[in-house]
Amino acid sequence: MPPHFSPPAADEQRPSPPTPAKTSGRQRLAGLIIALGLGLQIARLAGANGVAPLVGIAFWLAITLLWRDLPTRNRRQVGALAAIGAALLVISRILYGETLAWEQVLDGNIFVVAMLVGVSFIGLINRRPPSPGTRIRGGRGVITTWLSVHLLGAILNLSSVFLIGDQLKRTDGLRLPQLLTLNRGLSSAAFWSPFFAAMGVAMGLAPRLDFAVVLAAGVPLAALSGVLTRLELARRFDLEHVEGISLSPHDLLMPVGLALLVLGFHYGLTPTLSIVSIITFLLPATALAANLPRGTAFTAKRMVQHTRERLPTMRGEISLFLAAGLFTQGLSTFIDAATGGQWVLFEHFGAGEAMLSYLAIVASAVIGLHPIIGISTLASLLDLDSANQTLVGMVALSAWAVGTATGPLSGINLSLQGRYGISGGVMMRHNLIYALVMSLGVCLAIGLLAALAGAGGQ
Template sequence: MPATTATLSARQAVAGCLIFAGLLLQISGFTKLDVSSIPVSYAFWLAVLLLWRDLPTRTRRQSGVLAGIGLALLMAAHVYYEADIAWPSILDGNTFVVAMLVGVSFVGLIGARRGSSRPLGRPITGARGIASTWLGVHLLGTILNLSTVFMIGDRLARQGPLSMPQYLALNRGLSSAALWSPFFASMGVVMTLAPDMHYPQVLAMGLPLAMVAGALTVLELSRRYALDEVAGFSLSPRSLLMPVSMAALVMLFHYGLTPKLSIVSIITFLLPAVALASNLPQGVSWTLKRFHQHTITRLPAMRGELTLFLCAGLLTKGLSTFVDAATDSSWRLFAQFEAFEAVLSFLAIVASALVGLHPIIGVSVLASMLDLEADRQTLFAFVGLAAWAVGTSVGPLSGINLSLQGRYGISGKQMMCANLGYAFAMTALVITTILLLKPLGMLA
């Protein structure tokens, strides 16, 4: 038995090193070294293969189906339509997004000091507590992502078992951040699929919608539940310092220091660099120890999301290649991508999330069947982000709901049923926003 444990630990450590190597290769590509995406993708895929047996059965099955369909479509395009396939590069789909996710993971090393353990704040109760919980998860989650749910959820759990209002505040606070946060995987995906999107316009649409989602959550939960004894998380100004500072740094690099790099690229190298700089004052050996520990423990633990994103990228490449080969690059799902088509696309992705598909699948498949002009990429990006935000909140197999289930025991079906009304309301708001874009001058 000890030998088996040692073998598993060694395998996972090697996989973590490969993931870290993929990140370094991706960052090298931003320099004059100009490293291609091929070695980056190989490093990530090798890590996935090493970690495959550790994946939950559901994730393994879904990822295997995605990758299998992608490969089958590539083979069909090559055999039946004589498409010229660049086989060495078929695995590089979504490597930009995966590298960004790996880079963002290093945020856990920022600001931590030897022996420090600051409390997250005193819990409060009532509607104010729910509002504070939602806002805390939302703002901190823009940078820390899913780890914020565990930080705040564990803090609330010290007061007793979590209640449904607390679960819903955690769920909706994080999922709604997908509407606008540049640090979320959702933004990385749409920026990769729609490189000419205008982030300021997406921010102008997504941030107000997220705030409305928060207000809707507080009002709805206040009506449905007695909140007098429901503990909430008290957000302190100190806890906002890190996400606000990181957002400001990203904007500084994007608009000043490195304007030629996309926001996804900047996040990929900036967060690990800040983590390195914040730990160096504690000593080189301390810094190396923390980075080593992060590499061999935290990075392999990301196997689920990394596998899903890579396999979805392979599916997208296979589908787009097959469609182009079969139709001589002339068929598209829609002849144009206007408000009506955007609404249909949004509804289709949310519906697919309800039956258990991750929104990245719907967004990626949609992109592969469109020929988006530059002036329609912002609309596509908003559709993808909105579908991601609503779909992950209500989808029983979304990452946030699976995490809540695994950590605290709440079932995905219960979360889905409790979120249906919220999902319908958010769907109506998103559709209204899409239909108003042209009258408001935000859609040419």
């Protein structure tokens, strides 16, 4: 029988809860500043370019206020990335006389951070809690659970894992096959979901990325994840008494509706804006519209509560993306200054180079680095203007999807450890075969994209 996992002891480190019972004045101030940063970014998208330098300042100021609340591991990682990036900028200026646009130094990954803050407002859209769902045992339960967390997670992100995991846990605890299913169902949404930070990072690096092509490649890869999870777990575990869950179609209406709304804006109403930019303003606006029928006082109360309580809990992801953006700027500036802009990692970024880059990022995730670090390093070593940006984006999304599933220190595995008591090392070991097979599929997809780009003359 697959092992059970009981909840961790109360004194073990847990991820920050989505809505803390009480926040300090410092945390509430940080939440207000994060909301201000989002508002400034929306104004920037509307054409108020003069506020652009203030966006980064707002987010960095908020993280400074929340610094003491970050777990030690996060502080070390974020601090190292930011310190290395800043040091490389200073070296580039002092030793090589590089001209720096200081007003843009804090701007790295700002579009991603603003999108993440905007996505958080989904929690204010009035929706019923997911129904208890149909309980299904065996292999069918694995695939229905994977599909439920995948579709919900494509919009709701990590909260979908807790919504479904907590329901499964009530019956007989959580078994390892169920935890692996939750892990892979969520992480594989990074292959295609425009609501994931992975897509924001990919589009930030490669703004000319063809989303339709990425969708055409990413959805089959996500489907491969589901099929592989079903077959592999059935081979390795006795699933006869392992329970799965199938949510009702009604539970999926909200995520599907939001996805269609975003695509409608992108391909119809605002075709000049990237999907990341559309999500940044559209989701808070949708949350506002969903609450207004209950009165302005009610709406204002919920918005203020979200700002003061939910936004400060995003300190981990916001700080990581800000630090990774500064690191990318520092490294790329230093390389350009030291080589006169004449050196890049690859003279040509084709299928072989893309596969090698993907494998390197996944390998770094397995040893404990978040994929954003490997992706940022790659971006600073490439000539992104001349590279096939759809191929670059595909590498970033695929490395994120497989790397976060496998990496013992990824957000999903740390959250599963905190919530359900399963260690990241155990998850990593049980996902190695999965990562290997998924990597074969990713390399095949990269080869096909490169071949199509070559046939199209790109």
